Amino acid sequence: MSDLLTSRQMASFVARGFLAFEAIVPETLNQRFLADVGDVDPAEISSIADHYAKVMSRSTIPVVAAGTPLQNAYPSDSALGELIKVPQIAGAIASLVGEGCVFDHHFLHITFPPHFSKSMGQKPVSQHTHQDSTIDPRKAFDIQLLYFPHKVVREMGGTRYLPGSHLRRVSEAAIGRYQNIRGQQHVVCEAGTVIVFHHGMWHGGGVNQSDALRYMFKIRLAPAIAQHRLWDTSDLPNDHAQQRPIFWLDPNAERDPIHATLTQPEPWFEYDTGRLEYLNRIRMWRYLLGDASFDADYWLTRVENEFA
Amino acid sequence: MTQRQQVLVLYLKSSALDSETLAWAEYDGSGQTRHMAGDKDEPPYRTGVHALMDGWRLLQISPLTAHPNGAEFDLSYLKYEFLFEKLV
Numbered sequence: 001m002s003d004l005l006t007s008r009q010m011a012s013f014v015a016r017g018f019l020a021f022e023a024i025v026p027e028t029l030n031q032r033f034l035a036d037v038g039d040v041d042p043a044e045i046s047s048i049a050d051h052y053a054k055v056m057s058r059s060t061i062p063v064v065a066a067g068t069p070l071q072n073a074y075p076s077d078s079a080l081g082e083l084i085k086v087p088q089i090a091g092a093i094a095s096l097v098g099e100g101c102v103f104d105h106h107f108l109h110i111t112f113p114p115h116f117s118k119s120m121g122q123k124p125v126s127q128h129t130h131q132d133s134t135i136d137p138r139k140a141f142d143i144q145l146l147y148f149p150h151k152v153v154r155e156m157g158g159t160r161y162l163p164g165s166h167l168r169r170v171s172e173a174a175i176g177r178y179q180n181i182r183g184q185q186h187v188v189c190e191a192g193t194v195i196v197f198h199h200g201m202w203h204g205g206g207v208n209q210s211d212a213l214r215y216m217f218k219i220r221l222a223p224a225i226a227q228h229r230l231w232d233t234s235d236l237p238n239d240h241a242q243q244r245p246i247f248w249l250d251p252n253a254e255r256d257p258i259h260a261t262l263t264q265p266e267p268w269f270e271y272d273t274g275r276l277e278y279l280n281r282i283r284m285w286r287y288l289l290g291d292a293s294f295d296a297d298y299w300l301t302r303v304e305n306e307f308a
Numbered sequence: 309m310t311q312r313q314q315v316l317v318l319y320l321k322s323s324a325l326d327s328e329t330l331a332w333a334e335y336d337g338s339g340q341t342r343h344m345a346g347d348k349d350e351p352p353y354r355t356g357v358h359a360l361m362d363g364w365r366l367l368q369i370s371p372l373t374a375h376p377n378g379a380e381f382d383l384s385y386l387k388y389e390f391l392f393e394k395l396v
Contacts, residue, residue, distance in 0.1 A: 126345045160346040168383045177317060178386065179333040179345045186346065206346050268330045270388065271322045276381050 017166030025192030157206025158187030
């Protein structure tokens with residue numbers, strides 16, 4: 001059983017590039033995952049390289065070829081097999097990339113307490129902001145599941161990310177100069193939280209200033225079909241595609257919540273390109289609806305009003 | 309005494325130097341301070357002019373360039389970069 005996403009959740013994903021499911025994974029499963037990867041007390045770890053080598057050789061995380069159907073990627077009774085069957089997670093996967101989606105890769109990110117880098121003569125430093133993979137001009141999109149198997153407090157340097165950045169086509173670490181951006185978020189969450197990113201989300205790992213290891217397991221998934229209406233569309237209003245008054249408004253009229261979500265700015269938007277962000281979101285919503293005529297606040301209709 | 313360079317990069321809301329700061333980076337050649345990604349959620353200066361008022365020298369402004377045909381709506385890097393320095 002899966003809990004498909006609602007249209008409002010899908011619109012939020014289109015506008016902001018992520019969906020967060022707080023403490024969605026049962027604690028027994030979190031503990032099983034940590035045991036499977038070989039979590040130990042930091043005092044028992046001699047070096048970062050040594051711990052990674054042990055985790056890679058001893059953990060039960062499978063080595064899976066890119067392009068494998070997700071349904072064949074994990075043994076059904078393994079912790080990761082159970083993780084992707086959590087109804088809300090299965091529903092998000094099915095809604096965003098389809099039940100028949102394809103495994104791209106996975107990786108266990110471990111962030112170590114400061115004394116590990118100091119012992120190597122280095123100062124602890126956060127990861128530069130980047131966009132994963134490389135320049136990606138597709139209309140289709142991949143998702144990345146970020147699974148936090150234990151509670152993450154601010155001192156642990158949880159993943160930093162910038163809501164709404166996913167539709168910008170940049171070249172991976174080229175954005176490393178952007179140290180801080182208004183509206184950036186730092187993951188602080190309960191154990192068992194899963195955040196689903198659009199593949200284009202700008203992000204980076206923070207500095208772990210705590211005494212504990214921080215784990216984050218990331219799985220990248222790609223669609224195998226066009227991502228048209230894969231979610232629960234039953235909440236789409238009947239008049240969803242109708243144009244509405246703009247600028248001069250009836251103060252008592254309620255806005256269609258999806259139109260409103262698609263035209264909600266982020267704190268880092270420039271005056272002019274913030275409007276282009278709306279255009280790109282509307283284009284993505286058109287792709288998801290499978291309806292090239294949809295518009296919100298007339299943004300695309302205006303610039304498409306052309307004559308041969 | 310040898311002078312060292314401190315560098316401040318501000319990304320503003322428009323091409324106007326008095327528009328709001330949206331993103332920033334700081335590098336300190338003196339070693340007095342150390343900055344890194346994610347270390348502050350609020351900008352060091354509200355606008356570029358506020359940086360000037362605090363003694364930063366403006367070195368470079370990103371140019372305004374025409375949008376290529378067919379790619380008018382493509383978005384990538386932050387558009388309004390202002391580079392400052394201080395010698396300490």
